[in-house]
Amino acid sequence: MSPAVPLPAAPLLELRDLDVSFRTEGGWLRAVQGLSFTLGAGETLAIVGESGSGKSVSALSVMRLIPDPPGKITGGDILYQGQSLLGFSERQMRQLRGNDISMIFQEPMTSLNPVLSIGQQIGEAIRLHQGADRPEARARALDMLRLVQIPEAEKRLDAYPHALSGGMRQRVMIAMALACGPRILIADEPTTALDVTIQAQVLDLMRDLKDRTKAAILLITHDLGVVAEMAERVIVIYAGRKVEEGPVRDLLRCPRHPYTRGLLGAVPRLGASLKAEKAGRLLEIPGTVPRLDQPIIGCAFAPRCAYAVDRCHRERPPLEARDPGHLAACWRAHEMEPL
Amino acid sequence: MSPRQSFGRLWRRHPTLIIGGLLLLLMGLAAVAAPVLGTIDPQTIAPFDRLRPPDGQFWFGGDLIGRDVYSRTVYGARISLAVGLGVALFSIILGLAVGLLSGFVRLIDQILMRVMDGIMAIPSILLAVALIALTGASLTNVIIAITVAEVPRVARLARSVVLSLKEQPFLEAAVTAGTPFLAILWRHVLPNMLAPLLVQGTYIFASAVLTEAILSFIGAGTPPAIPSWGNIIAEGRTVFHIAPHLVLLPGLALSITVLAVNLVGDGLRDHLDPRFVSRL
Numbered sequence: 096m097s098p099a100v101p102l103p104a105a106p107l108l109e110l111r112d113l114d115v116s117f118r119t120e121g122g123w124l125r126a127v128q129g130l131s132f133t134l135g136a137g138e139t140l141a142i143v144g145e146s147g148s149g150k151s152v153s154a155l156s157v158m159r160l161i162p163d164p165p166g167k168i169t170g171g172d173i174l175y176q177g178q179s180l181l182g183f184s185e186r187q188m189r190q191l192r193g194n195d196i197s198m199i200f201q202e203p204m205t206s207l208n209p210v211l212s213i214g215q216q217i218g219e220a221i222r223l224h225q226g227a228d229r230p231e232a233r234a235r236a237l238d239m240l241r242l243v244q245i246p247e248a249e250k251r252l253d254a255y256p257h258a259l260s261g262g263m264r265q266r267v268m269i270a271m272a273l274a275c276g277p278r279i280l281i282a283d284e285p286t287t288a289l290d291v292t293i294q295a296q297v298l299d300l301m302r303d304l305k306d307r308t309k310a311a312i313l314l315i316t317h318d319l320g321v322v323a324e325m326a327e328r329v330i331v332i333y334a335g336r337k338v339e340e341g342p343v344r345d346l347l348r349c350p351r352h353p354y355t356r357g358l359l360g361a362v363p364r365l366g367a368s369l370k371a372e373k374a375g376r377l378l379e380i381p382g383t384v385p386r387l388d389q390p391i392i393g394c395a396f397a398p399r400c401a402y403a404v405d406r407c408h409r410e411r412p413p414l415e416a417r418d419p420g421h422l423a424a425c426w427r428a429h430e431m432e433p434l
Numbered sequence: 435m436s437p438r439q440s441f442g443r444l445w446r447r448h449p450t451l452i453i454g455g456l457l458l459l460l461m462g463l464a465a466v467a468a469p470v471l472g473t474i475d476p477q478t479i480a481p482f483d484r485l486r487p488p489d490g491q492f493w494f495g496g497d498l499i500g501r502d503v504y505s506r507t508v509y510g511a512r513i514s515l516a517v518g519l520g521v522a523l524f525s526i527i528l529g530l531a532v533g534l535l536s537g538f539v540r541l542i543d544q545i546l547m548r549v550m551d552g553i554m555a556i557p558s559i560l561l562a563v564a565l566i567a568l569t570g571a572s573l574t575n576v577i578i579a580i581t582v583a584e585v586p587r588v589a590r591l592a593r594s595v596v597l598s599l600k601e602q603p604f605l606e607a608a609v610t611a612g613t614p615f616l617a618i619l620w621r622h623v624l625p626n627m628l629a630p631l632l633v634q635g636t637y638i639f640a641s642a643v644l645t646e647a648i649l650s651f652i653g654a655g656t657p658p659a660i661p662s663w664g665n666i667i668a669e670g671r672t673v674f675h676i677a678p679h680l681v682l683l684p685g686l687a688l689s690i691t692v693l694a695v696n697l698v699g700d701g702l703r704d705h706l707d708p709r710f711v712s713r714l
Contacts, residue, residue: 158610193611206603210625219621220611271611 105177106133107311108157108279114170115149115156115335124388126152128335129171134279139305139312141326141343143319143358147384149335150315154281157313158196159188175279194224197272201284203264207256213240214252217271224275239270242307243300262293266300273308280305281313286321298324319358323347328420331355334385334395337414341421349433351423353402354380359434394425402427444705451701457694461687465511473505476661485677494683498669506661507684513573513662514643514691520577521642522635525584530631532585533592534619537600547593550586558583562645563654571657576649580642591634595627629706636699640692647688663688 115127127149134140144150155161156168159180173180175195180188197220200206208216217239218232227235233252240248243266256264265285272280285301286294302325305312314325322329322343329346331339331354339352350356360378382399385391394400397407406426414424425431445452464471472493483496494503532550536543553561558580565579599605599622608618649655650664651671658665663684670680 160606160609189612189614191612192609193613198607198610200603200607202603206607208604208608208622208626210628211621219608219613223611223613223617268607271607 105174107136107138107176108134108313109174110153110157110171111174112171113153113156113168113173115152115161116167116169118165118167119388121388123169126166126335126387127156130332130335130337131171132330132337132340134311134313136278137305137309137311138328139314139326141314141316141322141329142332143316143322143329143355144332145317145358145384147387148332150317150332151283153332154198154283154313154315157279157281158192158198159183160192190224193220193272193277194275195277196279196281197275197277198281198283199265199268199272199285201287203261203268203288206268207264209256212253212255213259213267217267217274220271220274235274236270239274240267242273242304243267243270245270260293261289262296265289265293265297269297269300269304273304273310276308277310279313280310281315283315284317285314287316287318294321301325317358319347331358334391335387336395337422337424338396339421339423339425340414341418341423345418345421347434349418349431351417351421351428351431352396352425353400353427353431354396355423356431356434357399402430448701448705450697451705454694454697454699454701457690458698461511461691461694462515464508465515468505468508468512471508473508474502476501476506476509477659478502485673485680487677488679488683495677495679497666497677497680498673503666503670503680503683506666507663507687510661510663510666510684511687511691513656513660514646514688516573517577517580517646517662518639518643518691518695521580521584522639524577524581525588525638526631526635528581529585529588530592530627532589533596534623536589537593537596543593546589550589553582554586556583558641558645559648562649563652566649566654571655573656573660576646576655579649580645583645584638584642588631588634588638591630592627595630596623599623599626629702632706633699633703636695636702640695640699643688643692643695 110130110132113127113130114125117124117126130149130153132140142150142153152161152166157173157180161168168181175191180191183191207213214233214236217236218227218229221227221232221235222229237248237252240251245251245263245266251259256267259267282301286297289297298321301312304310312325314321316322326343329341329343330337331346331352333354339346339350339355346355347359350359357378357380380399385395385398393408393410394403394412397403400407404426412424412426414422415428416422417428478501480496480500483492483500484498486492486496486500488495492502492504494507497503497506532546536546561583562576562579565582566575569575569578605618605622608622613621646655646662647664647667650662651668653668655664656662658669666684667681667688670677670684674681
């Protein structure tokens with residue numbers, strides 16, 4: 096599809112005050128509340144949060160794939176090249192999915208159809224969106240397999256998923272996602288299910304492909320190591336709300352929100368224990384994510400926060416800029432020292 | 435791998451599949467080539483050959499009115515296999531449709547499944563007898579009646595496969611790639627349902643052959659004029675003490691056929707992605 100000529104300043108993707116809720120027996124569960132962010136062309140933006148924080152839900156809502164019922168986008172807007180995706184018909188969304196915006200998943204072992212060959216699966220999107228015939232799609236699929244650096248690509252084209260390792264399958268998933276040259280690639284925990292050496296290879300590959308294809312990446316992860324490797328900007332989500340946003344170096348060097356500090360403290364560092372003054376245990380964040388089916392008064396993180404003061408339990412802190420481009424929603428953000 | 439090698443591998447891994455398949459193939463060939471297998475018209479009455487024991491001319495002997503039991507048994511294979519194949523085919527198609535509808539459309543799932551439960555609550559023989567009584571005895575009606583009784587089993591299986599497939603990430607991946615629903619159904623759902631449905635189909639085949647024989651035996655199935663195995667056995671039943679071959683030999687054909695189909699079913703189940711099928 097050819098959208099209206101975008102304004103030069105319009106970001107590729109913009110979420111404005113997005114609210115996503117799920118109907119449950121106990122009432123509405125507010126999975127995402129007032130989430131706003133922009134994604135520029137060719138940019139890599141990481142969304143970080145723990146399980147249940149709403150990061151996957153926000154990614155799925157960009158694709159308009161929140162299962163409805165029980166889910167519903169209850170407020171806000173999603174703009175792709177300045178156009179509201181909420182006004183798109185299902186047909187228009189289908190043309191967008193896989194073509195303009197595509198997605199890779201956490202589970203490479205089950206994200207491929209066991210009864211179709213690799214070549215058929217990569218070719219499917221090409222045939223679907225670009226009207227290619229079978230031989231054309233096959234040739235393009237072969238190109239894509241080479242692009243994602245799968246050895247003996249010709250042989251793999253006719254292989255079935257069970258014959259490939261996890262890392263190979265994730266490469267195939269990436270090839271499928273990139274087959275139509277999307278503007279945005281949503282990667283939902285792309286390396287979580289892989290072992291560490293394969294993780295590094297897949298991340299390298301994604302970085303390399305991003306440079307070549309100029310696709311913007313929306314990286315959803317809980318792994319700050321991956322964030323440091325890949326992202327340019329980071330958004331930290333807690334209990335469905337954005338609590339901190341900033342350029343990756345600022346945010347990792349001087350996190351302004353105690354939750355981000357907690358996440359960083361929970362990452363093991365090679366050699367950290369060798370330094371006498373920093374020797375010690377990995378930090379953990381006590382407690383669990385709050386229930387989202389009840390209204391939260393004050394800061395959602397306050398019950399788990401070591402820095403919490405009285406005010407945190409009464410009033411929700413606004414998201415305020417501390418440094419240029421670095422926002423945090425914490426009453427005590429100004430007190431936070433660089434790590 | 436050459437065809438010969440792959441056959442050898444199949445033979446070592448799933449001998450039941452091959453034995454069953456060969457037996458079934460033999461039965462099928464016999465049914466098709468019945469007129470040239472040394473048979474005479476199965477309806478020819480020869481009063482002098484009444485209850486004649488098996489010999490060189492009447493291989494399976496003669497029945498109560500002197501018809502050649504061998505010819506009747508060979509022609510009977512046509513009926514039994516036609517019923518088995520027909521019922522398996524139609525109940526798979528109908529059950530698949532019901533299963534897909536209830537698997538994908540939540541609104542009618544409850545209704546359809548309660549209807550299926552209702553049908554399953556009635557013993558299939560009873561249901562078939564009632565349907566035959568309602569519609570009159572004919573080969574078509576026998577196939578329809580047994581199909582109605584078998585559909586719920588397929589529908590339940592198909593529904594459960596759909597529900598488990600719906601949770602598979604590769605379906606979600608297909609949706610995120612913008613694949614239209616029908617294409618998802620055709621390329622991602624149906625191919626993954628093939629194996630379990632095929633296996634189920636063989637069991638239905640076997641059960642339909644038996645049910646047809648039972649229906650004929652109690653006189654509620656194929657019209658007596660048609661030489662189905664059930665009919666032959668039913669006719670021989672009264673004189674079992676003086677001419678047991680009238681029951682035993684057609685009964686043997688029936689047993690071998692059902693056994694062969696079941697062997698094929700078991701072999702297929704093991705051969706076609708055992709992991710997936712056994713999970714269901």
